[in-house]
Amino acid sequence: MNAPENSAGSGLPEQPDEKRFEHRGAMFDALAREVTERLAQAIDQRGEATLVVSGGSTPQPLFDLLSGADLDWSKVTVTLADERWVDKAHKDSNALMVRETLLRDRAAAARFVSLKTEDPSPEQGEPELEERLQRDLKAPLDFVLLGMGTDGHTASLFPGGDQLARALNAPGGVRCCALRAPGAPQARMTLTAPFLLKSRQIVVLCTGETKARVFSDALAPGPREDLPIRAILRQSRTPVTFYWAP
Numbered sequence: 001m002n003a004p005e006n007s008a009g010s011g012l013p014e015q016p017d018e019k020r021f022e023h024r025g026a027m028f029d030a031l032a033r034e035v036t037e038r039l040a041q042a043i044d045q046r047g048e049a050t051l052v053v054s055g056g057s058t059p060q061p062l063f064d065l066l067s068g069a070d071l072d073w074s075k076v077t078v079t080l081a082d083e084r085w086v087d088k089a090h091k092d093s094n095a096l097m098v099r100e101t102l103l104r105d106r107a108a109a110a111r112f113v114s115l116k117t118e119d120p121s122p123e124q125g126e127p128e129l130e131e132r133l134q135r136d137l138k139a140p141l142d143f144v145l146l147g148m149g150t151d152g153h154t155a156s157l158f159p160g161g162d163q164l165a166r167a168l169n170a171p172g173g174v175r176c177c178a179l180r181a182p183g184a185p186q187a188r189m190t191l192t193a194p195f196l197l198k199s200r201q202i203v204v205l206c207t208g209e210t211k212a213r214v215f216s217d218a219l220a221p222g223p224r225e226d227l228p229i230r231a232i233l234r235q236s237r238t239p240v241t242f243y244w245a246p
Helices: 024-046 060-066 094-101 105-109 122-136 164-169 209-219
Strands: 017-020 049-053 076-080 082-084 111-113 143-146 176-181 184-191 202-207 240-245
Touching (some): 024 060, 024 202, 076 094, 076 122, 082 094, 164 176, 209 240
Parallel strands (some): 049 076, 143 202, 202 240
């Protein structure tokens, strides 16, 4: 796997930075400032910025804050780390959640790149999405926001996933991968681990004591297939920060 443009020879430690907060409100405020500053810096230096976000309930307060951020959102491209293969109006659609919480107010001007096609299955939609990502997302990505499940998954890199090895290794440099897993009730499309690592900054956002323990377990040596978040945490190519609050 080729190193991301920003990290070749960086010698980063194989341990993420950690920012732990006593209250979630303080955590979301701090993270909103960091995201805004990094995107503004990217726009200032390169004329555009890319933001990859995750679904679920945890980041929604962050998205509420970011939606009103004083930023030239017309120069920001937003996409998802993963998507459930459901209709765009389905309650489980990550895109729907992002549109309702992030892509409104000032952030409504951002460009959104969907990880869903009209194909009946993610396997059938993969070629179109690969072409879309090649065309519409420039690497290195500027900011990637990931979550983590209690089973150690991130994006849709689930333990036991039928295409997990492919998604972790991205043969041929593929950017996305269809995946089905026992822990995921719907078929998924996920960005591959190597593509996620082609970024200038990754944040893993978690809350609660259970996920704090999973994080500690993931820092220990072990197979990535058991705790796929290790592909993000245990590497020295891309800077990673762990944001956590109870």
